[in-house]
Amino acid sequence: MTRLLLFFRLMVRPLFREPIRTATTVLAVALGVAVVIAIELAGDAAAGSFRSSVETLAGDSEIEVTATGGVPDDLVGKLATLPYPIRVRPRIEGFAVVTQTGESVPVIGLDLIAEAGDRMSRDWKLPDFADGSERGADLSSGVWVGRRLASKAGDQIKLQINDDTREYKVRGVLPSSAGDNAVLMDIAEAQQELSRTGRVDRILIRVPDQPSLEIWQQRLRQVLPDGVQVRPQGSGTEENRRMMAAFRWNLRILSYVALVVGAFLIYNTISVSVVRRRPEIGILRALGASRREVLAAFLCESILFGVVGALLALPLGRAMAVGAVNLLGTTVNSLYVSSQPGSINLNWRIIGLALMVGIGVAVLSAISPAREAAQVSPVEAMARGRREYILRVEKWRDLWIAVGLGIAGVAAAKIPAIDGKPLFGYLSAILFIGASALAMPALVEALLAAGTRVLTALLGVEALLASRSLKGSLRRTAVLVGALSTAVAMMTSVGIMVGSFRQTVVVWMNSQLPADIYLRPVxxxxxxxxxxxxxxxxxxxxxxxxxxxxxxxxxxxxxxxxxxxxxxxxxxxxxxxxxxxxxxxxxxxxxxxxxxxxxxxxxxxxxxxxxxxxxxxxxxxxxxxxxxxxxxxxxxxxxxxxxxxxxxxxxxxxxxxxxxxxxxxxxxxxxxxxxxxxxxxxxxxxxxxxAVLIFSNRDIRAEAVRIFDQTFAITYALEAIAIIVAVMGVAGALLALVIDRRRELGLLRFLGAATAQIRKMILVEAGVLGLLANLAGLLLGFVLSLVLIYVINKQSFGWTIQFHWPVAVLLAALTIVYVATVLAGLYPARIATRLIPIEVVHEE
Amino acid sequence: MEMKPESRSSATLTAGMPVVSFQAVSKDYLADGQKVRALDNLSLGIEEGEFVALVGRSGCGKSTLLNLAGAMDFPTSGRVLLDGTPTSSLNDSGLTCIRREKVGFIFQSFQLLPTLSAIENVELPLLLAGSPTGRTAAREMLGWVELAGCEDRMPHQLSGGQMQRVAIARALVHSPRVLLADEPTGNLDTTSGDMILNLLRRIATEHKTTTLMATHSLEAAAMADTIVRLRDGRVEEVLRR
Amino acid sequence: MRNSLRCLIVCVLLLTGAGAQYQQAMPGYEYQFPRDHFSHPDYRTEWWYYTGNLKANDGRRFGFELTFFRQGVNRKPLQNVDWGVQDLYLAHFAVSDIGRQKFYYTERVNRAGPGIAGISRQQGRVWNGNWQAEWVNDGQQLQAIGKDFGLQLQLKSNKPPVIHGQNGVSQKGEGIGHASHYISFTRLITSGHIEIEGKSYEVKGTSWMDHEFSTESLAANEVGWDWLSIQLGDDTELMLYRLRRTDGSVDRYSSGTYIDGQGRGTHLSARDFSMLPLGETWRSTKSQARYPIAWRVNVPSIGLELQIHAAMQNQELAGKTRLSTSYWEGAIDVSGTRAHKPIAGDGYLEMTGYDKPLDFSGP
Structure with a gap:
């Protein structure tokens, strides 16, 4: 109980004393975690939809028989007459475009006669041949449709199948268990409408429990020709899932970038609070708190950030997932497999993930500052003054580690993929990011030292003060630049990768699309x-x-x-x-x-x-x-x-x-x-x-580029969020800086500084941060883009991409980041100008 | 010599234009929701080149008086004239201007900017005021406070006395009409303190810069031309040498 | 007359006014074998019906029913050769495990499809999925595989096929065409295996096969029928059916055939026999129908007086859907006298129209 009280007094209360910084940190965690779970949710929804109506309508079968171009009809007879107690269900599976809405919907052809009396067909009110309501029934030109497509039997629905458009009579509306957009028809008609002459798309087979499924597959294989595949039902879905796995994996990694950026900010917040509370820590130590207790207290604080951030992330992530699903759907459709996005389900796995990621990132980024807090000796309780704001920066040691990490990164980039996943490619990217983070203090100091004179000449004394102040709190500045530059680097690298890819595709298309006119079905x-x-x-x-x-x-x-x-x-x-x-x-x-x-x-x-x-x-x-x-x-x-x-x-x-x-x-x-x-x-x-579309050569190129851009829309969205997190961090950190340096700011007023000069100084600080981050980010981004293009892309997708600088896009993006960073300084600047000099100078 | 504040004030007015003039100034603060009167209907005039020591107990209104004299704050009632200009008539930028031209500050805890070198600290007021000749003036000023050669040292590389000398140089670099010093020796040992007091004395004598120094120290007060004793926001006595 | 009402219902329901395109069963039809053992697509309804009484080595007794129906629904040329529908193929399969008093029953319906069901004279085969009757040399082989029961049987007849009725038609009601062509093998020596719940029993016994084709047989006022096949110990057989009318009376087109030891058939008209329930009934919990499961049969012209009892009570093939009908078809024990000398045998009894009034409204 006393521990709890101690924790509350030492940790929680200060958080409320600095509501804005606490809020930005929590929000940064929340945004980072939200992105991660949004991508997870969206991925689930997209993957879940592979088990679309086609599989829902498959019933309880265990084995599927497929063949490229379809399974010849006579094999259905062959399977149906095998002396085994099995149920054989041939199917035609295709899709139609609903003329009215342009939506692509699955079309499934079933042997409605053989299905009659089956549980499934009864559940779905398909015609039963012992059912008087189907008197005078004629199986042709009737369809059963999901409830989204028609409201009642007797309606007409216009469908385009392949390049042919026809009106169909709705014979029945399927219950929702059959999916809401499926079109069902008799196999005879489906085969004809979808031009599957003499072939069916899939034969589903229900086998007894004994012997094993493997033995049943073997038995069936023995009687079927070589080219025909006998697999557990839903293997196609599984394959799609597997194929999608690499893609989802890459997306997931990208989504963690926002989290890394958030980690920088937590690190910053906790570092600052450790520094600021050194005297309190010293007093606590003097009063008998052990190092471990101090460490634990700060870790608890970070856990608090993690938990609150994660909980906020849940609704936020769910909302983001809605947008992500749409973007993701386009990507999946054009790259992998046609799918309808499924529903977004916020389940316990996701909640667990959010908490784990939130707490994980918070604790990891707090470990180093918390350890520093634990090192505070009781004597420091009394030692106030100038030492207070000086952080220990071991920039040379860090620089050497950075060089080491960089070399390791280069080495990792040369290791081949494991199981199709570019694990070492990612490791390489992480090593480079780490190297960049560690090299940042030295880099920032060097750049500031070199740039101060130029800046002062250009922008006057405010620039001198700004850059000196940034240099003065080197560690904090380095962390901020590190966070923002990581986001910028990600943006730059993905921008370069996508831009290179796009350029490569455009060049490739010029040679691959030589014809003058192209046609495809609507x-x-x-x-x-x-x-x-x-x-x-x-x-x-x-x-x-x-x-x-x-x-x-x-x-x-x-x-x-x-x-x-x-x-x-x-x-x-x-x-x-x-x-x-x-x-x-x-x-x-x-x-x-x-x-x-x-x-x-x-x-x-x-x-x-x-x-x-x-x-x-x-x-x-x-x-x-x-x-x-x-x-x-x-x-x-x-x-x-x-x-x-x-x-x-x-x-x-x-x-x-x-x-x-x-x-x-x-x-x-x-x-x-x-x-x-x-x-x-x-x-x-x-x-x-x-129903065909006619494209001129120019049209089709434009169309291809449009699809390409849609495909990569999701990556842009992810980057944007990482940037937002980083910019928010800049705002929060500048605010902290203003509050920490309020005495200095007040003093400047004593020395004759106008409020406009104070504002300018803060904005210049933001601007310098943005500039440094853009420079460092561009550099790191270039390195990462090489890893992306030549290692990660190559290993997981196998494309040869020609390197290309998308100059205009990058310039625009960097400008936006820069402007956003400067704008992020507006609020802290406003706070700075409102400080009352005589209060802040004399308070002590 | 003893005088009623009222008569003293009018006497100064007759003798010529005082550099700093308080006319029936009252100043209220809000502290924990309670109105506290820091200065109570105080009148005082300080002439050019006069070295005035403000003495009195903590909370008697010394700092408030300095802030009002430095155009850092407005009186609740009454007028403060700085070189003939009433501060209440100025807006924020006007105050900034008057501060840039006419006021220099020295603090008990030196208040050097830790990220700037000695010379950069000294030239800061000139730079903030947009003057191009900062570096030369700053160098001269540092020389005057006997810190030639320490230009590029950072504040943490200086001793307390040195820091306060830098602060004095900074306060004088733009040749202000008034130097306001708040306990300038409070954080210093005797030797350094004496040195600072000597400097302040020389400022008043050589530069004819009006100096207003708040202090606890009798030794310090003894250096001044005039000692103003404050009590509960009022002038208790004015001792003129 | 062998007819599953269920089949008829389907037939009625799916008729698309094409009845006129089918031939009627008319007197004077010239039978030709083996041609007439196979399909007659010009007639709307056709079935191959196997029933039999079998015994395992250990004396355990079984009955079986395996039926293949063909129901014409469309005579228009097909657009889709493989999957288009001209006929529906229905099949029923039941085994009565009399020793354990358990009745196993399953049914299926298919289109011909790409070899899923059909009748092929070339292959000597009538099949529906993996249920089939195949002519091998001068005998037939039956195969049927259900989820937890199945059979493989060899059937061989010592007697030629019998053609029922008069002048090649078996009249079923008033008016020309209300008739069928009806052929039976009345004593098929049977051996093979029956599988029940994973156990296989070697069995021997006697089977009966009907093959009947027609376009319109029953008349509108008939609600159901009772049909009997009896194989007596003296190598003679008897087939009788009784058509019940809506008013409860017995239709005058009820008839039968007596087959002697040499396989010669004698037509029995409604006047030549009596077939009456003894009063003992069994009520189905599934269909709520009450079936008379004991009968008395008299054929005075050949001095036969027989009592018939169901070998077990529950041999109902319960309809699975709301409107499909249920019927009772099962093994029976036969005992009685012929010319006052005791005689015994077994056979199969079919009773339809007990669960609900039948819908005979035509197309």
């Missing part, structure tokens, strides 16, 4: 959806005057080594129009593409090659339809369209194994001197009754 693009265009449309376009050639591009979702990927085919005859050099080997495209035509050959994208350790000359075995086919890998091409990876075959090769002629995209090459606008009008005419 709908939001997503990497794992491949709606098709009617083959006859391609033929029609090819015959138009002014059209030289049409490249029919076809893509399929495949699974390679338990990871999703995209298999595509192109018409290599059109290779003669290519003029790029997109291969790792440096061979001319024409040569490689011509060789592709020669048989079972393939080219793979760089991310695919990295992920699966495939190189030119290797053999790649793919499951195509029911067959397993080995392809010779001719070369690896640069690609920035998908992180999942591409395998590309010649169209004829693809048709040999997967005979569906419908293309997913068309690239139209014009004859020399043909009029683009006229040909485009002609194409629009022949495709008038088809």
């Amino acid at each position: 709908g939001n693009p997503a990497i794992d959806r491949h709606p098709t265009i009617s083959p006859d449309l391609a033929d029609q376009i090819e015959k138009l005057p002014g059209v030289e050639a049409v490249d029919r591009f076809r893509s399929y979702d495949i699974n390679y080594q338990n990871m999703p990927a995209t298999l595509a085919s192109a018409e290599t005859e059109t290779a003669r129009y290519y003029h790029s050099s997109g291969f790792l080997s440096g061979k001319p495209d024409r040569e490689v593409v011509a060789a592709l035509r020669g048989g079972d050959n393939a080219i793979v994208s760089e991310p695919f090659a990295n992920k699966h350790h495939v190189k030119a000359g290797d053999t790649l075995t793919l499951s195509l339809g029911e067959r397993k086919v080995s392809f010779h890998v001719l070369d690896v091409f640069y690609d920035y369209a998908s992180e999942r990876g591409f395998v590309i075959l010649d169209r004829d090769t693809m048709l040999k194994y997967l005979p569906d002629p419908a293309p997913t995209n068309l690239a139209v090459y014009l004859k020399p001197r043909a009029n683009l606008a006229a040909v485009r009008r002609e194409i629009e005419r022949v495709s008038a009754n088809r």
Whole structure:
């Protein structure tokens, strides 16, 4: 009890005496933790949605049978007649675009006759063939839809499937357990509408508990062709999850940046409070408090910061998650897998995480100042005066450690990924951040020493006073610059990385998008959806005057080594129009593409090659339809369209194994001197009754860049929050500085300083802090961007990115940070001008 | 010599324009919600070059008087004229101006800026006032307080006496009309204290700078031309040498 | 007459006015085997119905029923060859574990799909998923796999198929076309295995197979029927059905067939036999229907007087949904006299229309 009282008096009460600094610190913790849990929540919501309606509607099956391009129909019969007590459920799974809203919704085709009488179909009020209410039932042209799409049976709904738009009659509304946006139809119709001729997308199988699932999979494999995959149901979902894991991991790391920045601020707050309370600590020590008790008291204070911050972070994080989910959804859709964001659930795991992270970061950043507090000797109780504000800075020792960390960082950057995760890449980044933090006092001092004269010449005596004051409280200044520069560095490095990536993509697109006009079905693009265009449309376009050639591009979702990927085919005859050099080997495209035509050959994208350790000359075995086919890998091409990876075959090769002629995209090459606008009008005419989008070359590049920017929106949002935390920290710290130096400020008034001069001095201090942070941040950011581009990106995504300074973006961002920092000085400056000199000078 | 404050005040007025003049000045403070009268209807005039020691017990109003004389504060009632200008007629920037030109301060605890070197401390008032000739004047001033060669020392590298000499140099660097010293020897040993007092004496004599010094020390007061004894916010007696 | 009411209901419900496109069962039909053992897509309704009494080595007694229905719903050409629906394929499978008084029952419905269900003369096969009857040489093999029960049986007939009714049609009601073509194997020597809850029993016994196809058979005023197949100890068999009308009376189109030791069938009209409940009933807790499970049968022309008792009470195939009907179909014990000499046998009894009035409203 006495301990508690002591704690309260020594620790809690002072906090209330300095409400603003306490509040900014708690808010910094809260923001940092909020970002972490927002990303966690948003990630959960995004990942949770993979188990979208498609899986909800899967019922209680245990095994799934899939094949690239679909499982041939006759295998359904084969499985259904096996002498095992199993339930076989074929399914067509695709998506439609709701014409009215443009929303992409899952379309599921079930064998409604065989499902009749099943529990699931009863629950969902599907037609039961022993149910009189379905009198005169005809299974065709009726759909059952989620409640978001229609309110009652008898409604009409207009759906676009592939490039065809049709009106469907709503036969029933599904209960919410089936998801709120699914479209269900009979398998016969679904197969036709989605052009899955002779194939189903998935066969779900329910098997008895005995023997084991492995044995059942084995038994089924024995009777099925090689190319067909037999897996536990939901493996696709699992794969998506696994694929997403790396992405989520990276995002998570990024979200911790705001926390690191927050850590700097806690460190600062507690350091200052230790310094300020040295006499009290001394008195306590003199009165018999042990070192451990002092240490514990300060750690308790930090825990208090952590807990309060974490609790504040919960509602804040949840609110942020809403925004993050939208941003994340776009990224996930364009890079990984089409998904509908799930709901945001603030569960105990998240609450635990918040507390753990909040308390963790608070305690970690408090350890060093708390230990310093414990070192205070009882004698210091009496020693007041000048020593009070001088912090012990061992800048040379720290500088040497920084050099050591930097060397370790360089070394860590050279270690390869572990399990696909660039662990050492991150370690390297952390080491560089640590090195920067430790080098900061020396750097700040050197810069201030060098810059004071220039600044004074430019800005007058206020600059002299400002820079002297910053130099005078070197440790605090270094911590502030460290916090802000870490945020700036993160912004800079991600900015450079994204900018480089963007530039690389733009350059790459110029060579990869040689055609004049492109077509694809209407709908939001997503990497794992491949709606098709009617083959006859391609033929029609090819015959138009002014059209030289049409490249029919076809893509399929495949699974390679338990990871999703995209298999595509192109018409290599059109290779003669290519003029790029997109291969790792440096061979001319024409040569490689011509060789592709020669048989079972393939080219793979760089991310695919990295992920699966495939190189030119290797053999790649793919499951195509029911067959397993080995392809010779001719070369690896640069690609920035998908992180999942591409395998590309010649169209004829693809048709040999997967005979569906419908293309997913068309690239139209014009004859020399043909009029683009006229040909485009002609194409629009022949495709008038088809739901296709027509892009000119310029359009599609703009579209690609737009998608690219959307994809990275989340990273910008994260950076912005880190910057906000840091700027808030600057404001809080400046305020602390003002309060600490109030006597000095009062004295300046005695010596003839006008209030405007005091304000200017504080703003110059903010400005100098901002400048130092921008300089240091730019430097560190450059180093980190190298780590991001050449280590972390390369190891986790496999893209080769050409380094590029996004000068305009960086300048704009740094200016914003700078201005924000100066603005952050406004409030402290105002407080400084309001001090009453005779009070502050004489108080003692 | 003893005089009623009223008559003394009028006597000064007849003798010429005093540099600092208090006319029926009262000053109230709020302390813990209670109104405390620090100065009570006080009148006093100090002439050019006069070295005045303010003596009296703690809380008798010495510091308040100095603050009012230094244009750091306004009287609750009455007028304070600084070189003929009533301070109450000025706004904040006017006060700043008058302080820059006419007032120098010395404090018991020296109040040097710890981050500035000796010479930087000295030139600070000139810099704040926007004067370009700070460095030369500061160097001269340091020389005058016998600290030539210590220009680049930082305050913590100086002894107490040295610090107070720097503070004196700083207070005089802009040639103020009035030097206000609040217990300038309070934190010093006897030797250093004597040195400071000698300096102050010389300031009044050589520079004709009016000096108003609050002190507890009789020794210090003995150096002054005039001793004003305060009690409960009033002038108890004025001893003129 | 073998008909599952359930099947009929489905048939009625799914009719799309296409009845006219199907052929009626008309007198003078010329039977041809093996052709007529397989599908007759020109007729709307067709079934292959296997029942039998079996004994394990240890004397444990079993009954089984395995039925394949084909119900035409659409005669239009299909847009989707693999998944389009012309016929529905229903199947019922039941095993009566008489020794343990347990009744196992399951059903399924499928479309032909890509080989999911169907009838193939080429393959000599009638199947629905992994339930099938396959002709092998001159015998048949049955296979059915349920969740906790199954069977594999070899059936071989010593007698030729019997064609019921007169002039190739079995009349079911007033008016032309209210009839079916009806063929039976009345004594199939059976051996094989029955599996119940993971245990396999080697069994031997006698089975009966009906194959019937028609387009419209029952008339509107008929509520249900009672059907019997009896295999007597003297190598003769008897099939009887009694059609009950809405007013409680017995329809005059009730009839039967007596098969002698050589496999020759004699048509029995409603006047030639009597088939009356003895009063003993069993009430189903599932459907609330009350079934007469003891009967007296007299066929004066051949001097038969028989008493029939259900081998166990609960052999009801309870309908699983609100509107599907339930029926009782199970093994029976037969005893009595022929020309005053004691005679015994076993067989199968089917009783329909006891749970609720049936919906016969046509399309």
